[in-house]
Amino acid sequence: MSNLFIRGVAALSLALLLPGVAAQAQERTFKLSAGDPIDAPGPQGAKLFAEHLKAGSDGALNVKVFPSAMIGNDVQMLGALPAVTVEFALVGAPTLVGLVKDFGVLDLPYQFNSTAEVDAMLDGPMGQQLLAKLEEKGLVGLGFWEIGFRNLTNSKRPIEKWEDLKGLKIRTVQSPIFRTFFDHLGANAQPMPINEVFGALEMHAIDGQENPVSLIATQRYNEVQDYLTVSEHIYTAYVLLMSKKTWDSLDDTQRAQVRKAAEQARSEQRQLARQANSEKLAELKASGMQVNTLTDEQRQRFVDQAKVVTEQVRGSFDADFVKAWQAELQRVREAN
Structure with missing residues (x-):
């Protein structure tokens, strides 16, 4: 019997006697990209997700959070995830409209x-149907988290009626519905990634932007904007995404651990976001x-304009999906 065989048997025996050694060899560390600053509710939720996943997997699955678009903005992440340049990303749901048009239903104003x-x-x-549509794009949707109801800021004047937006250059997210809505109100919609917005406001390349209160604060827009209108015109969610290739590399137990951690963090993150807003x-x-x-x-006048936009854009979605979405929303309202 060779010394090599004996050493191999001894090593295997040691691994069986000391399961921690084998577990340590299977540890994995993943990158999670987020576009907002670390103190914003999104990255704070991502940190909670990382903590839950580490605890739930006994330290086998670890996540390192990269905030402030350090390794790419939301749009860039949609290419990085399928290529496994990054394994997780927390992106704004409007970004996903470019991949799955039906995500635009979330952007309908009011x-x-x-x-x-x-x-x-x-x-x-209905939310789960949307997430399921991502798999054919190389993504796994692990749930919706909260960004919140969006509000307007600008450097020119208070916005008290929709006509006050006429001629203002307003940054929007990169979703066609946002652009249609603000153009319809007479503004000049300027889609751009969030990590470029502060500089554009500071240089007066744009007049204003729209975001939930928590992001207006953490992005420090108050330093370059004078007026804030609580309009709550569109609700925006984050989507926690995972590379499907990475997902497929996990076993059933690990997948369950990832989903459980995402669900735990979702509830906590929403509380953080609502408190911050x-x-x-x-x-x-x-x-x-x-x-x-x-x-x-004043709000009703905005709502009336929003109805016009909804009718303009609804043809861009799957008709059966929109019908089912609206029926479910009606059922939810009646239940509440």
Whole structure:
């Protein structure tokens, strides 16, 4: 019997006697990209996801979070994930419209009346249908997290009626529905990645932008914007994505661990986002921003314009999906 064989048997015996050694050899570390600063609710939720996954896998599955688009913006991540340049990404749902047009249904203005409606829709069967559409694009959708209801800021004037937007250059996310909506209101929509927005505002290349309060604060837009209008015109979600190639490389137990960690972090992240969107408004006021909230009458005038846009763009979605989506939203409203 050769010395090589004896050493091999001894090594195998040691691994069986010390399972921690074998487990350590199977440890994996993944990268998770997020576009927002580390103190924003999205990356904070990503850190919670990493903690839950590490604990749930007994340290075998580890995630390192890269905030502030350090390794790429949302659009770039949609190519990086299938190529496994990065294994996870937290992206804004509007970014996904370029891959799956039906994601645009989430961008319809003034369709949600509350976060309760949002949660029921995104966590329910219609939200899951949207996530399932991503697999053929090399992505696995692990759930919807919260960015929040979006509000307007600008450096020119208070926005009290939709006509006040006429001629303003407003940065929007890279979704055609956003552009259609703001162009319809008379603004000049300027789609661009979020990591370019502060500089564009500072240089007056654009007049304003629209985001939830938490991101207006963490992106420091109050330093380059004078006016904030609480318009809550569109709700936006994050989507936690995973490379399907990486997903397929995991065993069933590991996949269950990933899904459980994502669900745990989702609930916690939403709480963080909603708390931040509430608390940061007072901070923005204290910083000197002039803040106004649309009255019911002013809001209704925006809603009426939104209906026109919805009719214009609904043909870009699968007709059966839109019909099912609207029926489910009606059912959710009646249940609440």
